[in-house]
Amino acid sequence: MTESNGSAARARSEQMPDWEKRFRAPRVSLPDWAEDAPDHSVFVSNATGTYELYAWDRATGAQRQVTNRPNGTTDGVLSPDGGWIWWFDDKDGDEFGVWRRQPFTGGEDELATPGLDPSYPAGLALSRDGVTAVVGRSTDEDGTTIHVAVTGEAPVQIYRHRESAGVGDLSHDGSLIAIEHTEHGDAMHSALRVVRLDGTAVADLDDTKGGTEELGLEVLGFAPVEGDSRLLIGHQRRGRWEPLVWDVTTGEETDLALELPGDVSAEWYPDGSGLLIVHSFEARSELLRYDFATGEKTRVATPPGSVSGATARPDGSVEYMWSSAAEPSGVRSTAGGVVLDPPGLKSPGSVPVEDVWVEGPGGRIHALVQKPRGATGPLPTVFDIHGGPTWHDSDAFAAAPAAWVDHGYAVIRVNYRGSTGYGRAWTDALKHRVGLIELEDIAAVRAWAIESGLADPDRLILTGGSWGGYLTLLGIGVEPQAWTVGIAAVPVADYVTAYHDEMEALKAMDRTLLGGTPEEVPDRFEASSPLTYVDDVKTPVYISAGVNDPRCPIRQIDNYVKRLEARGATHEVYRYDAGHGSLVVDERIKQVRLELDFAARHLPVG
Known part of the structure; x- marks a missing residue:
C-alpha cells in the first residue's frame, strides 16, 4: 500500500460513522482445531467483506482463505487428522446443498460424498483417518436420513425417520x-440412540417418556480417548440443562451434580x-x-460478560470467544x-x-437496557426482540443495537418466555399460544x-429478525395502538403458508409448538x-426478506404484503438475494441504514 492510498483509507475511516465501523471491522470466530493435528485450525472471518472460511497453520502462522462465494460460507468442519476442510455448499443461502472438501494445505474442492443428492444438513461426523463420514440429511420427501460414506464406496443409509x-x-x-432424534414427535426435546456403522442399535436413552414429558437430551461428544465408550450428554432432569456422562456399553450414568443455576454445557479436555x-x-x-479425579470444579478466569464459545487445547490452556455489550468480541486464551487479532479497522465499543x-x-x-450516555428519558425506544424462540439476548456485543443507541434511541431486549437460560419451564412455556405468550x-x-x-410512549419501535420479526408483525397487529413503528426482518408473516413452504425440520418444530399441522389445529x-x-x-x-430463505420463505411474506397493499397501509418492503439473513457486510449495512431511515421518517419528533 502506498502512503497516499494509506492516507485516503485513513480519511475514509475517520469519516465513517461508528455504527458502520462496527459492521466493517474484521472479526473472527473461535478457531476449530484438528484433534490429531492441533496446529491445524479453521475459522470464519469477514475480512474480505463477506464471511468465509479460513485455514490457519499455527506452526507457521500461515493463513489462507478457503472458500469464496458471493453470499458467503460459514458451515465448515476440520477432519480429526487435520488433512481436510469440509464445507457446505448451498445455493445463495437456501441451506439446501452438498458437502465439499478441500485439502488443508490448499487445492481444488471436490464433492465429499459422491452419491448423495442435495439436502438440508442434519449433522456431520468424520473418522480420525478421514476415510469414513457420517452424514445427516433432511428432505421433504424422506424426512431425516443418515448415511455412512466410506471413501471410494457408495454411501449406505443406516437411519431414516419422518421426524x-x-x-x-x-x-x-x-x-x-x-x-x-425426535421419533416421539416432540421436536423441542430429543432422545438419544447409539448405533454401529451398520445401523444396529447399541443403546437408547429417552427422557421424554415417549413424548409425554418435556425433558430433552443432547449429544455433547464422545470421550477423546482410545477405547473409551463414555458419551458426554446434556440433560434437563433438574429443570435446566446440565451435563452427565453416559457409558453407552455398560449403561452407567455419572451425574456430575454441579449445582449451578442457569444452563450448563460442557466439552471434554483433550486427555479426557x-x-x-x-x-x-x-x-x-x-x-x-x-476434574473427574477429585470431583472439584475450578473457575477459569474470564472477564464479566458473555463467552459465546470455548475450547480446551492439548496444553491445558483454554481459548474462548468473549465480549460484553460495551466491548467488541475477541478470541482470547488463558495462556x-x-x-x-485481524488487522485493519478496529470496532468501536458501545454502552x-x-x-x-x-x-x-x-x-x-429479564430485560437488558442500553441508552445513549448521559441521556435521560423519555427517549424514543427500540424493543429489539431476539429470534429462536429458544435463544436469549445476553451481555454480549451486538452491532445492530449499538447502531440504534448511536442514533439517540434507548434499546430494550426482552428474554421472554421461550428464551433459554432461565430454566426448562421458562423455555417450554409458549406451547400452543405461540407468539401471544411472548407478546404478554x-x-x-x-x-x-x-x-x-425511560420510554416515550409516542415513539416506540418494535423490531426483530426471524422469530423476532414474527413477533414484530404479530405485535403490531395484536396491539396496534401500542407501537409507533414496526420493523421486521426475515419474519414469519403468514403462519399457514410458512409451514407448508419451510424446511422439514422447522415443520416438525411448528407441529410441536402448536400441537399439530394447520389442518389438525387450524384455530391455533x-x-x-x-x-x-x-x-x-x-x-x-x-x-x-431474503428471496431464498428456507426458514421464513418469501411467498408467505408476499401474502402479508399484498394485504397491506390492498388497503393502502403505510409500508415498505426490501427483498434481497440471500437466505435467512446475509453474510455480506455491505448488504447488512444497507439493511441497517434502511431501517434507521424508515424509523427517522415515520417516528414523531420528540
Missing part, C-alpha cells in the same frame, strides 16, 4: 455413532481427565474446569493475550447494558419502560399468525 434427527458424534475409534464447563446464567456466562427485572404474567422477566411479556416490559420514564395457527391481524395494523411497517 427430525441429527448426527451427534462419532466415537474415538470410529465404531459408534450418537444420534439425536476433565470437562470444560460453560455456565450461562441471567444473560452472562463463565467458564469452569471439572495470555488475544489468539487471533454497557443495565439489567431490569419486571413482574410478568408468567413470572419475572414484551407488553409487561413496555409498561415498565413507560412508567419508569390462526390465532398465532400475523396475517390474521394484518387489517388491524395501524403503524408504518418495514419488512426485509
Whole structure:
C-alpha cells in the first residue's frame, strides 16, 4: 500500500460513522482445531467483506482463505487428522446443498460424498483417518436420513425417520455413532440412540417418556480417548440443562451434580481427565474446569460478560470467544493475550447494558437496557426482540443495537418466555399460544419502560429478525395502538403458508409448538399468525426478506404484503438475494441504514 492510498483509507475511516465501523471491522470466530493435528485450525472471518472460511497453520502462522462465494460460507468442519476442510455448499443461502472438501494445505474442492443428492444438513461426523463420514440429511420427501460414506464406496443409509434427527458424534475409534432424534414427535426435546456403522442399535436413552414429558437430551461428544465408550450428554432432569456422562456399553450414568443455576454445557479436555464447563446464567456466562479425579470444579478466569464459545487445547490452556455489550468480541486464551487479532479497522465499543427485572404474567422477566450516555428519558425506544424462540439476548456485543443507541434511541431486549437460560419451564412455556405468550411479556416490559420514564410512549419501535420479526408483525397487529413503528426482518408473516413452504425440520418444530399441522389445529395457527391481524395494523411497517430463505420463505411474506397493499397501509418492503439473513457486510449495512431511515421518517419528533 502506498502512503497516499494509506492516507485516503485513513480519511475514509475517520469519516465513517461508528455504527458502520462496527459492521466493517474484521472479526473472527473461535478457531476449530484438528484433534490429531492441533496446529491445524479453521475459522470464519469477514475480512474480505463477506464471511468465509479460513485455514490457519499455527506452526507457521500461515493463513489462507478457503472458500469464496458471493453470499458467503460459514458451515465448515476440520477432519480429526487435520488433512481436510469440509464445507457446505448451498445455493445463495437456501441451506439446501452438498458437502465439499478441500485439502488443508490448499487445492481444488471436490464433492465429499459422491452419491448423495442435495439436502438440508442434519449433522456431520468424520473418522480420525478421514476415510469414513457420517452424514445427516433432511428432505421433504424422506424426512431425516443418515448415511455412512466410506471413501471410494457408495454411501449406505443406516437411519431414516419422518421426524427430525441429527448426527451427534462419532466415537474415538470410529465404531459408534450418537444420534439425536425426535421419533416421539416432540421436536423441542430429543432422545438419544447409539448405533454401529451398520445401523444396529447399541443403546437408547429417552427422557421424554415417549413424548409425554418435556425433558430433552443432547449429544455433547464422545470421550477423546482410545477405547473409551463414555458419551458426554446434556440433560434437563433438574429443570435446566446440565451435563452427565453416559457409558453407552455398560449403561452407567455419572451425574456430575454441579449445582449451578442457569444452563450448563460442557466439552471434554483433550486427555479426557476433565470437562470444560460453560455456565450461562441471567444473560452472562463463565467458564469452569471439572476434574473427574477429585470431583472439584475450578473457575477459569474470564472477564464479566458473555463467552459465546470455548475450547480446551492439548496444553491445558483454554481459548474462548468473549465480549460484553460495551466491548467488541475477541478470541482470547488463558495462556495470555488475544489468539487471533485481524488487522485493519478496529470496532468501536458501545454502552454497557443495565439489567431490569419486571413482574410478568408468567413470572419475572429479564430485560437488558442500553441508552445513549448521559441521556435521560423519555427517549424514543427500540424493543429489539431476539429470534429462536429458544435463544436469549445476553451481555454480549451486538452491532445492530449499538447502531440504534448511536442514533439517540434507548434499546430494550426482552428474554421472554421461550428464551433459554432461565430454566426448562421458562423455555417450554409458549406451547400452543405461540407468539401471544411472548407478546404478554414484551407488553409487561413496555409498561415498565413507560412508567419508569425511560420510554416515550409516542415513539416506540418494535423490531426483530426471524422469530423476532414474527413477533414484530404479530405485535403490531395484536396491539396496534401500542407501537409507533414496526420493523421486521426475515419474519414469519403468514403462519399457514410458512409451514407448508419451510424446511422439514422447522415443520416438525411448528407441529410441536402448536400441537399439530394447520389442518389438525387450524384455530391455533390462526390465532398465532400475523396475517390474521394484518387489517388491524395501524403503524408504518418495514419488512426485509431474503428471496431464498428456507426458514421464513418469501411467498408467505408476499401474502402479508399484498394485504397491506390492498388497503393502502403505510409500508415498505426490501427483498434481497440471500437466505435467512446475509453474510455480506455491505448488504447488512444497507439493511441497517434502511431501517434507521424508515424509523427517522415515520417516528414523531420528540
